[in-house]
Amino acid sequence: MLSDLAPPQIRAITGLELAAGVFAKCSDQLASQLQVSLTSGRRDGGPRGLRIGINGDVYGGMRAPVEVGTRRVDIAYVNPSALVAMAYRGKGYYRQKLPLRVLGGFPSWDRVALVVSKDLRVKSLRDIAERRIPLHVSTRLSGVNNGTYYTISTILSFYGLSFEKIKRWGGKVQECSRPFAPDRLKSIAKHSIDAVFDEGVSTPGGWLDQALGGGYEIVPIEPEILRKLEQIGYSRALLPKSRYAPLEAD
Missing domain, CATH: 3.40.190.10 (Periplasmic binding protein-like II)
Known part of the structure; x- marks a missing residue:
């Protein structure tokens, strides 16, 4: 509930929701990577970037675990989850084990x-x-x-x-x-x-x-x-x- 949050947190969530709405409308045509800039609002605090892979064969397919494992992006949305297991074990497509961690799972009913x-x-x-x-x-x-x-x-x-x-x-x-x-x-x-x-x-x-x-x-x-x-x-x-x-x- 937003009512349980402090004003700075409410503003942060509102801003991210607005950005998500804009991004969702254009992501199919334009974007394969989302970059979030985190700043403190102070002149002496430089922005800290967070790179999130979203779409495409590089950021959303077989290459996505490689992009994360080599730190070219920080987070990637990988589907199906078997690709993560494969990359973590260094099996199949992946020639070496990649240092990956799972943040969460999307409940997708994937079957071939x-x-x-x-x-x-x-x-x-x-x-x-x-x-x-x-x-x-x-x-x-x-x-x-x-x-x-x-x-x-x-x-x-x-x-x-x-x-x-x-x-x-x-x-x-x-x-x-x-x-x-x-x-x-x-x-x-x-x-x-x-x-x-x-x-x-x-x-x-x-x-x-x-x-x-x-x-x-x-x-x-x-x-x-x-x-x-x-x-x-x-x-x-x-x-x-x-x-x-x-x-x-x-």
């Missing part, structure tokens, strides 16, 4: 779903690798610094797969900047793609709900692959039947 057309009769990603299926697959924007793309590429690699191999077999890769990109939703509705590999599955009526209701099914990740992912820093999670009615089981 691997969805294929039922027409393919695929029960495992191994089937795709063994049959060299020329998939038309929709996924996130490419680039190793994109956390989602890196995660999906890592999963595929444990099956001997990659997007480049799929292309060599005659397949196509539709890259989307967001899980709910209009081109993806149109492709699902027309059934013009064979698979979707992405996250952003929690929104009711989102891409996963549309896919499961339109002739697609989830391909599970085998326990031995899950263990490899856990060794890097990822955590296993379920897609519950209670949330996704078309599923035969969790």
